Amino acid sequence: MPGPKPLPLELSDHERRVLRGWMRKQTASQALVLRSRIVLACAEGRPNAQVADDLGVSRETVRKWRSRFAADRLEGLVDRPRSGAPRKITDEQVEALVARTLGQAPPTGDSHWSTRSMAEAVGMSQSAVSRIWRAFGLKPHIVETWKLSTDPQFVTKVRDVVGIYLSPPQNALVLAVDEKSQIQALDRTQPVLPMAPATPAKMTHDYVRHGTTSLFAALDIASGSVIAQHYRRHRHQEFLRFLKTIDAAVPKDLDLHLVLDNYATHKTEPVKKWLLRHPRFHLHFTPTSASWLNLVERWFAELTCRKLRRSAHHSVVELERDIRGWINEWNKNPKPLVWTKTADDILGTLAAYCTRINDSGH
Template sequence: MPAAAARPISPTTAERRGLKKMAYGHKTEHRLRVRAQVVLRAARGHSNARIARETGLHLDTVRTWRGRFAHGGLPALADRKRSGRPARFTPVQVAETKALACQLPAETGVPLARWSCPELAAELTARGITDTVSASTVRRWLREDALKPWQYRSWIFIRDPDFRTRAQRVLDLYTRTFEGAPLGEDEYVLSSDEKTSVQARCRCHPTLAPGQARAMRVNHEYGRGGALAYLAAYDVHRARVFGRCEPKTGTVPFMALVAQVMATEPYASAKRVFWIVDNGSSHRGKKAIDRLTKAFPNAVMVHTPVHASWTNQIEIFFSIVQRKVVRPNDFTDLNQVRDRLRKDFQSQPLSLATPKRVGGAFAVPRCASTPTASRSI
């Protein structure tokens, strides 16, 4: 029988432009490139046999793509949808996997703190929910609903029944208001606390300075040189810091810090100086308030809510000290720690972020230090 005549190819201008881009594009897949070259040669009037010789393809392959383009145009050169391999796991098994991932392991009798994909896969097999399943398959199922049971975040539960009242008093002081009345020019707000257990760790090998394409290198092993406490008071509105080092925390070291600040101007002659403190043992309760007022009649102690020292702005300063002054910890002895912590932060103003009220709740930004503050640290 005579061979069937080749299908005539007459692409439009737009189709010819698309074929050339597909045939000679640098990012085109190889299979699409070959198919486009077959059609372009057919558009020039070449026979299927000649195209097969020039491209090295089988004659049936050339005939197939020539016919596909003649019937469906440029989109017909793409792969047709395939059914793929039959699903191995049912939707019910996938749902049971996600339900198990949303439970704490201890609640299901598994002695783990949190799930990981390999452990979930092993548990699914042990319970008979699925046959053998890989950890990557479990991970793909969990990714569909953005489930990550191996991650966790800590949070603080508000325990103080008077949280809103106490927090409002502290935040009002940050905005220069107390009991509904604005503060005067001769009234000041100080945020104070202690940073305990600042250690002197002497590294067994010297710390290496950073270099090109190399980070600073700090030896893991160290010798303990003792620890001290760093007490600080931060003037919220004047951006000044007063600090001192003590062997340990307590009532006497805290009152020494208060005396250090209150002996200087403008606090010595101020009408009122508000001291914002948390509920630590050094300044807790009514006794601490009476003790401060007796020593300095113009001093007013204001406590943050219980278990909410994050409303105290001095914590932001301590985080800066930890990140920029103490860490990485490499000190020969406690004297070197004291010398670094005693740097005069009052020589440069330090600006911290003021807590804001957001949606009826109180939020304290982690840090909003200015470039000037960075230089002072």
């Protein structure tokens, strides 16, 4: 017996354009593309059996989407939203959890909340607590250090240092200068095991100390090259010797603008007298507790990350030789560390942060 006569389909110009658009759209699902092809084929007057054979699907599939389109038109081809499981956590519970995370310490006496302790306190699962914390960007296990400068000349010094970075004077060299003191010559108690496929390099957690050195460095902010010198101590005598090293290394026709921190050795009477006799040196001091303004600190981070953290040395002499070699390689292809924020940007960010923490009640 022949099956029932299929429902005739007539498409408007708009429906035909939409269906063809779905077929060409790269982000459309394969299911929607197939349904569009079925409806377009049916609209040509082909029987269900022929459409099924042409498209490689069952007759029941063709019959289903022909009927769905006839009843609901284009909307009938789009997957209907699923109801899903009913929501178990209310907005009020989420708000209470967030407020507790921000404003209360754990009753157990711990220094911070964990997903387990919070789940026990509010009667939720650990996974639910974790999802809510991620949604609100809360990370109780992480703490970052900070300190707001109390320097009475903070604004003036920020504008001075940032101004020298962003608009260096003509016929002058701007150097970010500082000391990395107490660099330890550490030797591991057992040999370092090299990396192997699927196995990282390994080194012992304990070490033997073989003494320390201090590295004085001056970073040229324009080229990224570094003038550096090792000293076993970091008194004003060593700082003065380093100033003389800079003086000898830089052509005499260039002025020198040095960005420094407020370490006492930079301001002793012998240093001041030497500077008076060498007027091409101009000192720009960062505010107290604002070492982040000194670009050489970023270079010290490169040195630590790329060289010192995973090194092993049997003596201070070996450590100093290794660091000098790394600096020589750096200076063969120096990379400038570019300052981008203006003084107004920095001061505006600090003002907004201070306002926010004051308004929070903490």
